[in-house]
Amino acid sequence: MNTIATIFQTMPEIMTRALVVGTLVSLCASLLGVTLVLKRYSMIGDGLSHVGFGALAIATALHVGNASMAVSLPIVMAAAFILMWLTEKRRMQGDAAIAVLSTGAIAIGTLLFRLSDNQYQDICNSLFGTASMALLSDADMWITVAVSVVVVVLFILFYTRIFSVTFDQSFAKATGVHVNVYTMMLAALTAVTVVIGMKMVGAIMVSGLIIFPALSAMRVAKRFRSVMITSAALSLGCFFLGFFLSLLIEAQPGPAIIAVHVLAFLICCLIGFLRTRIRTRKARGIVVEPPCKVQ
Amino acid sequence: MALITFEGVGLSYGGANVAHDVSFSVNAGEFWGIVGENGSGKTTLMKALLGLIPCSNGRIVLGEGLKPNEIGYLPQQSLIQKDFPASVGEVVLSGTIGWRGMKPFYGRHERALARKNMEMLGILPIEKHSYQELSGGQQQRVLLARALCATKKCLVLDEPTTGLDPVVTADFYRLLHTVNGQGMTVIMVSHDVEEAVRDCSHILHLSCHPLFIGTAAAYKTSPIGRRYLQETAL
Numbered sequence: 001m002n003t004i005a006t007i008f009q010t011m012p013e014i015m016t017r018a019l020v021v022g023t024l025v026s027l028c029a030s031l032l033g034v035t036l037v038l039k040r041y042s043m044i045g046d047g048l049s050h051v052g053f054g055a056l057a058i059a060t061a062l063h064v065g066n067a068s069m070a071v072s073l074p075i076v077m078a079a080a081f082i083l084m085w086l087t088e089k090r091r092m093q094g095d096a097a098i099a100v101l102s103t104g105a106i107a108i109g110t111l112l113f114r115l116s117d118n119q120y121q122d123i124c125n126s127l128f129g130t131a132s133m134a135l136l137s138d139a140d141m142w143i144t145v146a147v148s149v150v151v152v153v154l155f156i157l158f159y160t161r162i163f164s165v166t167f168d169q170s171f172a173k174a175t176g177v178h179v180n181v182y183t184m185m186l187a188a189l190t191a192v193t194v195v196i197g198m199k200m201v202g203a204i205m206v207s208g209l210i211i212f213p214a215l216s217a218m219r220v221a222k223r224f225r226s227v228m229i230t231s232a233a234l235s236l237g238c239f240f241l242g243f244f245l246s247l248l249i250e251a252q253p254g255p256a257i258i259a260v261h262v263l264a265f266l267i268c269c270l271i272g273f274l275r276t277r278i279r280t281r282k283a284r285g286i287v288v289e290p291p292c293k294v295q
Numbered sequence: 296m297a298l299i300t301f302e303g304v305g306l307s308y309g310g311a312n313v314a315h316d317v318s319f320s321v322n323a324g325e326f327w328g329i330v331g332e333n334g335s336g337k338t339t340l341m342k343a344l345l346g347l348i349p350c351s352n353g354r355i356v357l358g359e360g361l362k363p364n365e366i367g368y369l370p371q372q373s374l375i376q377k378d379f380p381a382s383v384g385e386v387v388l389s390g391t392i393g394w395r396g397m398k399p400f401y402g403r404h405e406r407a408l409a410r411k412n413m414e415m416l417g418i419l420p421i422e423k424h425s426y427q428e429l430s431g432g433q434q435q436r437v438l439l440a441r442a443l444c445a446t447k448k449c450l451v452l453d454e455p456t457t458g459l460d461p462v463v464t465a466d467f468y469r470l471l472h473t474v475n476g477q478g479m480t481v482i483m484v485s486h487d488v489e490e491a492v493r494d495c496s497h498i499l500h501l502s503c504h505p506l507f508i509g510t511a512a513a514y515k516t517s518p519i520g521r522r523y524l525q526e527t528a529l
Contacts, residue, residue, distance in 0.1 A: 038379060164389045167379055167389060173346075222425035
């Protein structure tokens with residue numbers, strides 16, 4: 001029987017690899033997600049994931065074999081810069097730019113997959129995540145590890161400035177923060193996270209990996225730092241649950257992880273709702289109780 | 296030398312000319328009110344002072360060692376995200392960002408500065424509260440504390456009392472006077488000319504170019520001031 005224990009026993013190395021990559025990717029996605037959601041950039045992550053699909057198709061057409069990330073990273077990053085530039089400069093409406101870029105990338109990507117005589121399986125894998133994360137190549141794994149460490153370190157180093165730019169861009173600029181530099185850095189980090197996340201959950205669902213933990217965390221936490229910490233914790237928790245669930249029911253890990261995220265989001269909504277109910281009831285209680293006696 | 300001198304400043308916004316020939320100077324410790332109709336270039340002028348947009352003509356000269364990024368700014372409430380998850384302490388601390396150079400985290404000095412300003416404005420007890428759950432008046436105090444953390448000399452406020460009820464507004468002006476009394480120069484953009492005349496020491500009446508520059512007392516008796524005050528009173 002294909003239980004988790006037996007998989008661990010038969011291929012411990014592959015399992016460790018999947019867990020390490022999953023942990024790092026989840027961490028990156030959850031940290032970035034908070035800023036992206038608050039800056040109303042959620043759709044940029046979504047648009048970039050479609051570009052990521054196109055980029056993977058290009059990598060396949062070029063027959064780079066195991067180093068697909070080395071090709072897709074620069075492409076997605078370029079797309080991220082273009083999207084940010086268009087949105088900031090108002091050259092084009094941001095949402096329209098995203099729609100154009102993502103559908104275009106999907107079209108070209110599908111054609112390229114077709115032209116390079118590829119199996120249907122390849123398209124499926126890039127859209128819905130690899131059937132098993134264990135299939136990650138050595139090159140891809142090391143790129144993922146390196147890139148996610150860079151994302152987390154940069155995020156921690158610039159945490160205070162990222163807060164300032166996200167909360168109030170004009171104030172940040174007036175106090176001498178180089179807002180454009182940080183916006184572009186966010187774009188680059190998002191691109192990177194999309195590319196590494198795509199391997200795990202697929203192009204269609206990678207934005208969920210970024211957005212869900214942030215949204216859920218904001219339901220239950222009301223301070224920036226606690227939102228960050230909750231988001232990271234939720235992301236890691238959902239990854240582990242989803243990953244082991246996928247092993248149990250022998251499904252792809254991507255959909256399983258995102259499904260657990262949906263569940264977590266609903267639970268967080270419920271907690272947030274109950275909390276406000278209790279608080280308003282308490283507040284009302286103070287008003288209702290008459291403190292003075294009528295003479 | 297004056298703290299801030301506008302020398303023939305002209306400004307354009309989105310290709311359109313919104314202000315021209317603005318020349319006046321602000322001395323340390325003064326409390327300026329910039330008044331005028333909507334679209335008279337008040338907010339644009341203030342953005343130029345903060346270095347958020349460039350001047351298309353003339354220049355703004357800063358004196359007494361004031362640097363462009365050492366002006367405390369309190370933006371219009373509408374520009375701030377009201378549903379942002381942040382604690383009062385986190386928002387106020389973010390005002391100290393300009394003092395830290397390239398250091399990644401807040402140090403003891405920044406925390407002390409934030410604490411001092413929160414204490415002065417009476418928001419230290421709600422330091423750990425969530426910004427989005429505060430009343431409009433409390434939020435404005437938090438943003439004032441943040442602006443104070445960013446400056447030692449000059450505060451710039453954009454319509455600071457919009458949307459506040461009269462009691463809270465009066466309260467807010469009391470705080471501004473306290474701060475001004477400690478030597479802080481205050482420049483406030485306001486659509487409420489009555490408030491401005493009552494609370495400011497100097498008035499700039501802008502309508503694409505200055506219609507009046509001088510003390511609030513002189514403005515009250517000037518023809519333009521009398522007319523404008525009467526119009527808004529109706």
